[in-house]
Amino acid sequence: xxxxxxxxNAAAGLFLAWDTWRLLPVxxxxxxxxxxxxxxxxxxxxxxxxxxxxxxxVYYAAFLLPVQLVWRLVKKNWRAPWMAALICLLLxxxxxxxxxxxxxxxxxxxxxxxxxxxxxGRLVFLSDLxxxxxxxxxxxxxxxxxxxxxxxxAYILGGDIVDEYTTAQEARQAFEILGKxxxxxxxxxxxxxxxxxxEGILPPVYTAQELDDMIxxxxxxxxxxxTVTVGDFELSGRDDYRQHKKxxxxxxxxxKDTEKYDVVIDHQPxxxxxxxxxxxxxxxxxxxxxxxxxxxxxxxxxxPKMDQVSGIRQEDGFTQITSDGIGGWGFAARTAGNSxxxxxxxVPETNTGQKAASR
Numbered sequence: 001x002x003x004x005x006x007x008x009n010a011a012a013g014l015f016l017a018w019d020t021w022r023l024l025p026v027x028x029x030x031x032x033x034x035x036x037x038x039x040x041x042x043x044x045x046x047x048x049x050x051x052x053x054x055x056x057x058v059y060y061a062a063f064l065l066p067v068q069l070v071w072r073l074v075k076k077n078w079r080a081p082w083m084a085a086l087i088c089l090l091l092x093x094x095x096x097x098x099x100x101x102x103x104x105x106x107x108x109x110x111x112x113x114x115x116x117x118x119x120x121g122r123l124v125f126l127s128d129l130x131x132x133x134x135x136x137x138x139x140x141x142x143x144x145x146x147x148x149x150x151x152x153x154a155y156i157l158g159g160d161i162v163d164e165y166t167t168a169q170e171a172r173q174a175f176e177i178l179g180k181x182x183x184x185x186x187x188x189x190x191x192x193x194x195x196x197x198x199e200g201i202l203p204p205v206y207t208a209q210e211l212d213d214m215i216x217x218x219x220x221x222x223x224x225x226x227t228v229t230v231g232d233f234e235l236s237g238r239d240d241y242r243q244h245k246k247x248x249x250x251x252x253x254x255x256k257d258t259e260k261y262d263v264v265i266d267h268q269p270x271x272x273x274x275x276x277x278x279x280x281x282x283x284x285x286x287x288x289x290x291x292x293x294x295x296x297x298x299x300x301x302x303x304p305k306m307d308q309v310s311g312i313r314q315e316d317g318f319t320q321i322t323s324d325g326i327g328g329w330g331f332a333a334r335t336a337g338n339s340x341x342x343x344x345x346x347v348p349e350t351n352t353g354q355k356a357a358s359r
Contacts (some may be wrong), residue, residue, distance in 0.1 A: 002199055002200060002201050003201050006201060009047040009048075009049065009054075010044060010047050012047060012057070012061065013040075013043035013044045013046060013047030013057060014040055014043065014044065016043050016057065016060065016061055016064075017036065017039040017040040017042070017043040017044075018036065018039075018040075019064070019065075019068075020039055020043075020064075020085050021035060021036045021039050023081040023082050023084065023085045024082050024085070025080075025082055043057060049329070049330035049331060050165060050330055050331065051331055052096055052099075052100060052331045052332060052333045053331075054330065054331050055092075055095070055096040055099055055293060055331055055333045055335075056089075056092045056093055056096045057092075058092075058293060058296070059091065059092035059095045059096065059293075060088055060089055060092040062092075062296075063087075063088035063091050063092060064084065064085060064088040067084050067088065068084070071084075095335060096333055098335065099293070099333035099334050099335040100332060100333045102333075102334050102335065102338075102339075103134055103327075103328060103332050103333050103334040103339055104134070104332075104339070105338070105339065106143070106326060106338075106339045106340065106341075107338050107339070107340050108146075108150070108340065108341055108342075108343055109323070109338070109340045109341070109342050109343070110342075110343045110344075110345070111312060111319075111321060111342065111343070111344050111345070112344075112345045112347060113281075113282065113319055113344060113345070113346050113347070114346075114347055114348065114349040114350060115261055115281060115346055115347070115348065115349055116317075116349050117232075117259070117260070117261055117281070118232070118348075119232035119233070119260065119261035119346055119348075120232060120346055120347055120348060121152075121153040121231050121232050121233060121261075121345075121346055122150070122151070122152040122153055122343065122344065122345050122346070123152055123153065123154055123155075123156060123233065123263065123284075123343070123344045123346075124147055124150050124152040124154075124155045124156065124185075124341060124342070124343055124344075125156045125158055125265075125284045125286075125321075125323060125341065125342040125343075125344065126147070126155065126156070126157055126158065126178075126326055126341045126342075127157070127158030127159055127160060127161075127192070127267065127285075127286025127287070127323050127325050127326065128158075128159070128160045128192070128286045128287065128289060128323070128324075128325025128326060128327055128328070128329070129160065129161045129162070129174065129325075129326050129327045130160055130161075130162070130163045130165075130166075130194070130325075130327045130328060130329050130330075131161060131162050131166060131170060131171075131173075131174040131327070132166065132170050132174070133163075133165070133327055133328060133329070133330065133331070133332055134327055134328065134331075134332025135327060135332075137173060137177070140174065140177050140178075141177055143326070144177055144178065144180055144181060147181055147184075147341065148181060148183075148184045150343055151184060151185070152184075152185050152343070153185055153230055153231045153232075153233065154185050154186050154187075154188060154230045154231075154233065154235065155181045155184075155185055155186070155187045155188065156188050156190065156235070156265055156284065157178065157187065157188065157189040157190065157220065158190055158192070158265055158267055158284060158285065158286045158323070159189075159190055159191055159192020159193070159194075159195060159240065159267030159286060159287070160192035160193065160194045160195060160267065160286065160287070160325070160329070161174060161175070161178070161189070161192070161195060162174055162194070162195055162211075163194035163195065163197070163199070163200075163329065164194060164197040164199055164200025164201075164202070164204070165200075165330070166197075166205075167205055168205050168206045168210070171206060171211065171214055172214045175214050175215050175217075175218040175220060176218050178218065178220065179218030179219040179220050182218075182219040182220070186221065186230055187219065187220045187221070188220070188221050188222075188223045188228065188235060188237065188265075189215050189220050189221065189222050189223065189237075190223055190224070190237035190238065190265040190266075190267060191222075191224055191237075191239060191240050191267065192240060192267040192286070192287065193240045193241075193242045193243060193267065193268070193287070194329070195211060196208045196211055196243075198243060222237075223235060223236070223237030223265070224237060224238075224239050225237070225238060225239045225248055225249040225254070226254075227254050227255075227256055229257070229260065232260060232261050232346070233260060233261050233262075233263055233346075234255070234256065234257050234260035234261065234262045234263065235263050235265065236251070236254035236255055236262065236263065236264045236265065236280070237265045238251070238254065238264065238265065238266040238267075240267055240268070241266065241267070241268045241270050241271070241305075242268065250274065250278075251264055251271065251274045251275045251277075251278040251280065252274070252277070252278040254278070255275075255278040255279050255280050258279045261281050261282070261346055262279060262280040262281050262282070263280065263281065263282045263283075263284060264278070264280045264282070264283045264284070265283075265284045265285070266283065266284075266285050267285060267286055267287050268285060268287045268305075268306075269283075269285035269287065269288065269306055269307050269308045269309070269320065269322045270285075270305045270306065270307060271307075272307040272308065272320050273307070275318075275320075276315070276316070276318040280318065281317070281318065281319065282318075282319045282320075282321070282344070282346075283318075283319070283320045283321070284321055284323070284342070284344075285308070285320075285321070285322045285323070286322065286323045286324075286325050287322075287325075288300050288306060288309050288310060288322060288324070288325075289324060289325050289328055289329065289334070289336075289337065290309060290310040290324040290325075290336050290337025290338075291309075291336040291337065292328050292329070292333075292334050292335075292336055292337070293333075293334075293335050293336055294335040294336040295336075296336075297309075297336040297337070307320065308320045308321075308322045309322060310322050310323075310324055310337055321342060321344070323340060323341070323342045324337035324338050324339070324340050325337075325339070325340070326339055326340060326341050327339060
């Protein structure tokens with residue numbers, strides 16, 4: 001699947017190179033051919049999802065292709081077609097620069113949930129770090145300091161903390177820094193679809209066992225198709241849906257003590273109805289990044305498996321929260337959603353019934 005994605009991006013890059021080349025006012029000859037070759041190299045580089053050039057390319061295509069379509073429909077002659085390409089490129093660059101700035105504006109999103117159960121406490125949920133994309137060692141340490149100040153009953157790392165672009169040294173570094181949270185509260189890790197690098201087109205630089213060893217040596221407990229109890233909470237972590245949907249445990253096998261406040265953590269926001277039927281009170285997920293690039297994130301809403309793309313949903317005493325994630329995949333730009341971690345406060349129910357408040 002990833003190979004097809006890479007090939008599709010490369011093909012799009014080459015098409016945009018040709019489309020731009022034919023709009024430029026260059027006389028026929030070797031110079032024009034050389035220009036096409038240069039544009040092909042530039043757009044192929046931009047098609048790589050590891051640079052913000054990918055964001056520029058996506059927005060450039062989104063602006064330029066409709067402009068050309070409209071021009072053809074009205075059957076107007078292009079007096080200076082290169083101007084359209086230049087304006088679209090400037091708009092794409094502007095959107096990307098704003099996305100880079102917005103990416104670094106990390107926020108804490110708070111939810112207060114009321115419950116009829118004899119339970120109370122605070123959870124901090126962090127997902128989709130994709131270290132080290134857009135975050136240095138010093139910035140991650142600063143984030144840990146901020147997370148420590150939340151003083152929860154437990155920290156939950158909800159998957160995709162690292163990915164296929166992370167070196168073994170960087171992965172070890174990420175978990176060692178996040179493991180420092182253990183001094184404040186227990187830290188639990190639930191796997192995502194990128195952490196073990198099986199999503200990449202290149203061979204993994206560490207094995208699944210080596211990843212587990214990195215995580216556990218940092219003082220972080222792995223909750224993979226398992227359930228743990230922390231204070232008034234029962235935390236059930238599910239294996240990743242994409243890689244293990246056929247052999248992972250059912251939600252009903254994980255939710256054991258319905259007297260506790262039951263929280264199911266699934267990296268991907270799928271099968272929430274099964275989770276609700278199992279008797280869980282809360283489901284926490286990430287994965288979607290809320291699309292990362294606006295307005296293309298709206299396409300995720302068309303995905304038949306994604307129950308809640310972003311934010312909060314409540315139904316019959318069950319709450320589902322999907323975080324936009326603290327980072328992004330591939331490139332450090334975000335024009336959709338926020339770079340966030342989630343803080344959930346569970347409090348006894350008042351006379352007004354169950355409510356949720358976020359800020």
